[in-house]
Amino acid sequence: MTDFSIHNLPFGIFSTAGTSPRAGIAFEDKIVDLPALAALGFFEGILSDASTLAQPVLNDFIRLGKKTTGALRLRVQELLRAGEMPESAWVAQATAQMHLPVAIGDYTDFYSSIEHATNVGKMFRDPDNALLPNWRHLPVGYHGRASSIVVSGTPVKRPFGQVKPKDSELPVYQASARLDFELEMAFIIGKDSEMGQQISTAEAEDYIFGMVLFNDWSARDIQNWEYVPLGPFLGKNFASSISPWIVTMEALEPFRVAGPEQQPAVLPYLQYEGLKNYDIRLEVSLQPEGAAESVICRSNFRYMYWNMCQQLAHHTVNGCNVRVGDMMASGTISGHEPDSYGSMLELSWSGTKPIALEGGDTRTFIQNNDTIIMRGYAEKGEVQLGFGAVSGKVVPA
Ligand code: MN
Numbered sequence: 119m120t121d122f123s124i125h126n127l128p129f130g131i132f133s134t135a136g137t138s139p140r141a142g143i144a145f146e147d148k149i150v151d152l153p154a155l156a157a158l159g160f161f162e163g164i165l166s167d168a169s170t171l172a173q174p175v176l177n178d179f180i181r182l183g184k185k186t187t188g189a190l191r192l193r194v195q196e197l198l199r200a201g202e203m204p205e206s207a208w209v210a211q212a213t214a215q216m217h218l219p220v221a222i223g224d225y226t227d228f229y230s231s232i233e234h235a236t237n238v239g240k241m242f243r244d245p246d247n248a249l250l251p252n253w254r255h256l257p258v259g260y261h262g263r264a265s266s267i268v269v270s271g272t273p274v275k276r277p278f279g280q281v282k283p284k285d286s287e288l289p290v291y292q293a294s295a296r297l298d299f300e301l302e303m304a305f306i307i308g309k310d311s312e313m314g315q316q317i318s319t320a321e322a323e324d325y326i327f328g329m330v331l332f333n334d335w336s337a338r339d340i341q342n343w344e345y346v347p348l349g350p351f352l353g354k355n356f357a358s359s360i361s362p363w364i365v366t367m368e369a370l371e372p373f374r375v376a377g378p379e380q381q382p383a384v385l386p387y388l389q390y391e392g393l394k395n396y397d398i399r400l401e402v403s404l405q406p407e408g409a410a411e412s413v414i415c416r417s418n419f420r421y422m423y424w425n426m427c428q429q430l431a432h433h434t435v436n437g438c439n440v441r442v443g444d445m446m447a448s449g450t451i452s453g454h455e456p457d458s459y460g461s462m463l464e465l466s467w468s469g470t471k472p473i474a475l476e477g478g479d480t481r482t483f484i485q486n487n488d489t490i491i492m493r494g495y496a497e498k499g500e501v502q503l504g505f506g507a508v509s510g511k512v513v514p515a
Contacts, residue, residue, distance in 0.1 A: 121504025128363035132214040139174035149209040216362035220443040228259040230424035234452035257424035263355035270508040276515040277356040281339040293515040294337035300450040301460030304332040307444040314437040319390035322427035331361040331508040361508040373496040394425035407487035412475040
C-alpha cells in the first residue's frame, strides 16, 4: 500500500544534492522530476513555456489554471500506465529534500468542527452553553500568520509568552507548559479573485487547487490569557506545519460524501448543492524521543460541519479577495468519540485525563523532544491514496 498511488499524483517542490528546488509529482517511493520531463518534450501541447516548473514554488504553475495543471497530471498518469516514464525523470524520495510547495500570501484558520467547538466551549467557557450564538450561522475563522508556516520535518521551538496562573491575579513570563497540536487539513487557493468580488458556493471549487495536512501548533496557556476580546494571537502564530505534497481536488473526486445536516438553515449565500465533504481518514501519532509511535487520535475530514465551499463563500462575501497560494485551514477536526478528538486539549480534557502511550508512558500536553505525526488516507474500492505525513519535533525553548 502506498500513499502515492497512480490515482494520487500530488504536486510538490523538491531538491536534491545536485539540483535546486523544482516541481515534482510523487509516485510510490519516487518523484517525477517535472522540469526534466518537460525538457524531453513530454508536455508539448500542454505547456508552451515550462519555466514555471523550474521555480522554487508552485504559485506560477498553479496560476496557469486547472485545465493546464490537470492536463499535465493526466499526461504523467498516462506515461506511468504505459510504463514509458524515462529513467532520467526519476528521483528517489529518500534522496530528496522537500520544501514549502507554495509561497503562502495569506493564511486563514477556520473553526468548523462542531465537536471541537463544543468541546473547547465547554472547557474555556460554559459547559451548558458551549456553542456561541453565531456558530451555526457562519463559519467562524480568524486571520493567521503565513510567515511561520513550515514544511513537515522542521523542528518547532517551544514558545515563550505571558500566561496567567490560576491562583494569581498577575501574569508571568515563561515557556508554554501546555503546548498542543491541532489536527487540521488546509486547502490552497488556485485562482485569484478581485477585491469586491463574492465567490459563491457554486463557484468555490474553481478556486481550490488542492489540499495538505495541517498541524496548527497551539500554546493553550498563552491562548487562554490573550484571546479575549480579539481572538488567537501569539498562542498560535509561532508555527504551523504542513505536509509537503499537495493532493489535487481531481484526485479527491472519488471521496466526496454528504456533509452533516445544518440546523437551523443557513443564509442563502451559504447554501450549496451536491456532495461537498470528503471521506479522508486522519490519524495523529505522538513519538517520544527514542520510543515507539503511539496513535492518540483517529478522526475523519468528513465530520466537518462547514465545508470548504461555504468557508470560501463566507470569506469573500464582504469582497475580500483571495490570491493563488493563500492557505485556508479547516480548524481542528474532532469526531464524536473521545479517541477522535483532534487536539491534546480535548484528548486529555484540559489536562485532567492523561493520554496513555505505548510502553506505559502518559501525556497531557506535548513534552520536549516529542514528535507529532499526522497522516491522512482515503480509500474507495480499488482507488486509494494518502497525503504522506506532516511531522514536527518540539525542541526546548
Ligand atoms: Mn486551529
